[in-house]
Amino acid sequence: MINEEAIKLSLRKVIDQDTGKDVVTLGMVSSIVIKEGHIGFVLQFLSREHAVKKANLKVECENALKAIPDITRVTVVEAVVGTANQKTSNKISIEGVKNTIVVVSGKGGVGKSTVALNIAVSLLKLGYRIAIADADIYGPSLPQMLGSQGLTPQIENKKMLPVERYGLQTMSIGYVIDKNSAVIWRGPMITKALHNLLLGTKWQDVEYLIIDTPPGTGDVHLSLAEKFNLTGAVIVSTPQELALIDAKKAFDMLKKLNVSIIGIVENMSYFSYQGSQIHIFGESGAEKMAKELNIKFLGKIPIDQQICEVSDSGNPFLLSKTLMKVYNDITEQILVKDQRGFLSFN
Structure with missing residues (x-):
């Protein structure tokens, strides 16, 4: 056996x-x-x-x-993974940013980028100064989802100014390369591009920077965890077993690298039809994983055509109140207020 x-x-x-x-x-x-x-x-x-x-x-x-x-x-x-007593004192803090949240998934195609953007929008609506960085070097999607294709960051004192969209400060490798060109870079080049993206941007009094990472557990994740001060990580998965296998790998990587795991979001959880929930990819897989790994379950996001349409249209603020509430509920699960009035994690 x-x-x-x-x-x-x-x-x-x-x-x-x-x-x-x-x-x-x-x-x-x-x-x-x-x-x-x-x-x-x-x-x-x-x-x-x-x-x-x-x-x-x-x-x-x-x-x-x-x-x-x-x-x-x-x-x-x-x-x-480094050693158990690895020091973090040499980690980099991003100038102009108070807190940094990475959104990860072990597997591609689970809707991680859409979740990252809508968490950022939800935080923005709460009144916080929010930025989002697209660290998916190979497949940047932020310009498409924000309708900012073709825009180029301006330079001020040798730093890029974030591209502002709908009140969000944004930065993506998609702003500086041709969207139709394949990025063929080795690990060190990717790491350098990531550092330039985060440290070469003049972020302006950002309370929360959301970083949309590539799928998998590669050089971008290792560089972020080893080099930068991270507030925590949100894992995104569908309920499907294949996606959960990879999500567990992402969980293990984050844990070994001493990154605080905020919780897991179950995306594409179900499809509503005639008043019933149809679980196309299985039922409550991510929720069960959260219990198994003793991490917080942040909530379920349904399969809805409007989510796709809004992403393609380039304006996340067109999302219906019903769907936006789903993301708002997840954000509330992520964040609580401490005595100083700032947001901190449970």
Whole structure:
């Protein structure tokens, strides 16, 4: 029978030659996922240099598991998590920004960007100074959703001024590259572009900066978590099992990188038809995941044609009061007022 213990037993055969200990004993293995004959897990390294030096361990882990009968596929996700006592004093604070929230998803196509934008709009309507940054270097969608395609940031004292739309301060790589051109960059170039995007923008008294990140657990996420002071992260997933598997990977990455996890949003939760809720992608999967991982469940967003239409139109303020209330309820779950009158997390 394939279970977590059987997986760990096989992985104990993979030995790190420098220490003489196996990868399980060294605490390098986490987030084991078993889906029929498909096995996935995270292999953790202390640094990128460590991951390069120990590249053979990933191959050895794959071979060890493939030797188990009935296993048809093995997915090993490498993650740089640092050490347990990693200091955060050297992390960067973004000038002009009080708090920074990253919106993440392990899987693409779950509506993360739409959720990020509507959380920003909800906060704006509460009266706070809000900015949103599109950190999806490969597929920036913010200009389309805000109707700001073709706009170019002005430069002041060698810094870009955020593009203002509907009262939001915005910045996206989509403002500085051709929307029809493919971005073909390696990891270091992506990291540099991200730093320029966040640190090279003259943010103006922003109380909350919402960062829409790319899907997955790649260089952008590692750079954000390792280099920047983050207030917390919101995870977005659909109820579908495949999406939840990747959402759990995102959760594990954030936890290992000591990023405060605010909670999880279940997007595309259901479709309303003749007074009934039809659960196209499964029912309450993200809510169950929240209970399993002991994190806050922030709420459900339905499948609604208007959400798509408003995103395509470039004006999020056209969303109906009923749908906007859904996002407002999620925002209220995220934020509470502390004694100083500023917003803080539960």
